[in-house]
Amino acid sequence: MKVEPYWWEASPPPEPAETALKERCDVAVVGGGYAGLHAALELARAGRSVQVFDKEYPGYGCSMRNGGIASGTTKMKLSELIATLGLERAKRLYQEGIDAENWFERFLGEEKIDCDYLRSGRFVGACRPSHLDALRRDGDAVSKHFDKDVTPVSKAEQHSEIGSDYYHGGVVTPEVAGLHPGLYHTGLLERALAAGVEVHSGCAVTGYRRDGDGFDIETPRGQVRATELVIATNGYTGAELPWLRRRLVSVASQIITTEPLPREVMDRLMPKKRMLVETRNMFHYYRPSPDNSRIVFGGRAGASSNRAEVKAEALRRNLVAIFPELDTTALSHVWWGYVAFPFDFAPKLAHVDGVHYATGFCGSGVVWASWFGNLAARRIISESAVSTQLGADPFESRPLYWARPWFLPFIIGWYRFRDAF
Numbered sequence: 001m002k003v004e005p006y007w008w009e010a011s012p013p014p015e016p017a018e019t020a021l022k023e024r025c026d027v028a029v030v031g032g033g034y035a036g037l038h039a040a041l042e043l044a045r046a047g048r049s050v051q052v053f054d055k056e057y058p059g060y061g062c063s064m065r066n067g068g069i070a071s072g073t074t075k076m077k078l079s080e081l082i083a084t085l086g087l088e089r090a091k092r093l094y095q096e097g098i099d100a101e102n103w104f105e106r107f108l109g110e111e112k113i114d115c116d117y118l119r120s121g122r123f124v125g126a127c128r129p130s131h132l133d134a135l136r137r138d139g140d141a142v143s144k145h146f147d148k149d150v151t152p153v154s155k156a157e158q159h160s161e162i163g164s165d166y167y168h169g170g171v172v173t174p175e176v177a178g179l180h181p182g183l184y185h186t187g188l189l190e191r192a193l194a195a196g197v198e199v200h201s202g203c204a205v206t207g208y209r210r211d212g213d214g215f216d217i218e219t220p221r222g223q224v225r226a227t228e229l230v231i232a233t234n235g236y237t238g239a240e241l242p243w244l245r246r247r248l249v250s251v252a253s254q255i256i257t258t259e260p261l262p263r264e265v266m267d268r269l270m271p272k273k274r275m276l277v278e279t280r281n282m283f284h285y286y287r288p289s290p291d292n293s294r295i296v297f298g299g300r301a302g303a304s305s306n307r308a309e310v311k312a313e314a315l316r317r318n319l320v321a322i323f324p325e326l327d328t329t330a331l332s333h334v335w336w337g338y339v340a341f342p343f344d345f346a347p348k349l350a351h352v353d354g355v356h357y358a359t360g361f362c363g364s365g366v367v368w369a370s371w372f373g374n375l376a377a378r379r380i381i382s383e384s385a386v387s388t389q390l391g392a393d394p395f396e397s398r399p400l401y402w403a404r405p406w407f408l409p410f411i412i413g414w415y416r417f418r419d420a421f
């Protein structure tokens with residue numbers, strides 16, 4: 001079993017290269033994931049000189065480690081948004097997810113980024129009979145307010161979606177897509193470099209100072225002066241960026257992949273090649289690999305050990321609970337990465353003390369990090385407010401939080417308790 005992302009087989013991380021820093025540029029971008037590269041690409045195409053700094057290499061973070069489920073849905077379901085925010089704001093917010101998904105699909109098509117993007121749809125499995133009722137009610141709200149279908153699937157019909165009896169039925173949302181996250185990042189990086197973006201690997205931003213009409217940015221390889229600063233470090237934000245670090249809770253998410261399975265087994269377990277998630281709090285997300293040769297299975301494997309085999313075994317047990325026939329199937333890869341949650345569970349497009357932030361994607365950043373990175377750039381280019389419903393709420397920390405999430409074990413324990421009972 002390899003302890004590295006399966007995606008690296010088709011898209012290995014870029015070779016480290018010692019690049020020369022420019023002393024001045026229009027925009028400095030910190031972080032070379034989807035958010036940082038989208039911001040950089042849009043800005044470079046608008047004629048700005050842009051340097052991207054990554055403390056490891058572009059794609060080192062979540063952007064080459066994720067499950068490749070591309071969706072513009074939010075943590076809260078539409079019915080919950082309506083109950084919390086009122087109908088009009090909830091509809092605007094939900095609409096932004098549809099806009100983001102459509103923009104994302106257009107972007108991949110126009111840029112001809114070959115990354116196995118396919119709107120194969122998503123099946124959400126109900127872990128309790130009552131969850132199916134809630135899913136159905138939410139589907140009704142979506143169909144009532146939007147030109148979208150959410151198709152209920154009863155337990156009796158479930159095998160048309162997934163070769164498992166584990167769930168009590170579920171719903172299908174057809175517009176959700178899957179892609180190869182590594183190939184997507186590689187294509188995006190190539191477009192950014194071709195547009196003139198300068199990318200510096202192994203070059204951490206260790207601090208910055210706002211001064212006059214710009215920023216002095218510190219790196220171990222020298223100081224850079226930039227008119228604008230975009231920070232897109234998400235779950236990899238370190239102590240060098242204390243303001244942001246106090247506003248994000250980083251959480252590990254893990255993935256395993258099986259060894260290749262016979263085609264007949266794949267066709268039976270995942271007959272429609274859907275993306276798959278489930279309704280419990282400590283949920284799993286899974287899918288067939290883009291070539292339909294194996295299962296990619298992710299979730300939170302627990303923090304009892306940092307050993308890869310222990311994390312892999314925890315996930316494997318959950319995979320087998322869903323698909324008992326995989327009991328003796330070997331695993332080919334295990335890896336993990338760090339996602340970031342703001343305290344209100346809403347991604348952020350923030351502009352504070354002159355710094356632009358695109359961050360806090362709550363584990364759903366394939367579409368959202370791309371969208372918010374692009375919006376951050378458009379905000380700089382147009383020097384005005386850009387329209388975001390989802391990213392506009394205040395970006396707050398909490399008293400006594402200094403980036404050590406001491407409360408996480410209690411919250412996770414509570415979620416596990418609720419899932420069990």
Ligand SMILES: Cc1cc2nc3c(=O)[nH]c(=O)nc-3n(C[C@H](O)[C@H](O)[C@H](O)COP(=O)(O)OP(=O)(O)OC[C@H]3O[C@@H](n4cnc5c(N)ncnc54)[C@H](O)[C@@H]3O)c2cc1C
Nearest residue numbers: 031033034035055061062063066067069205337364365366
């Ligand atoms: C296991 C896993 C599965 C996931 N599955 C899905 C999924 O199926 N669908 C989905 O939508 N989302 C998923 N996500 C989440 C998604 O991958 C992320 O939300 C998204 O990639 C975040 O992109 P980003 O550009 O904001 O940050 P990242 O890609 O994490 O990039 C941040 C970068 O910042 C750099 N950095 C940090 N500090 C500094 C500094 N001081 N100086 C310079 N560089 C710095 C890091 O080296 C890193 O490269 C998953 C995440 C994980 C970990």
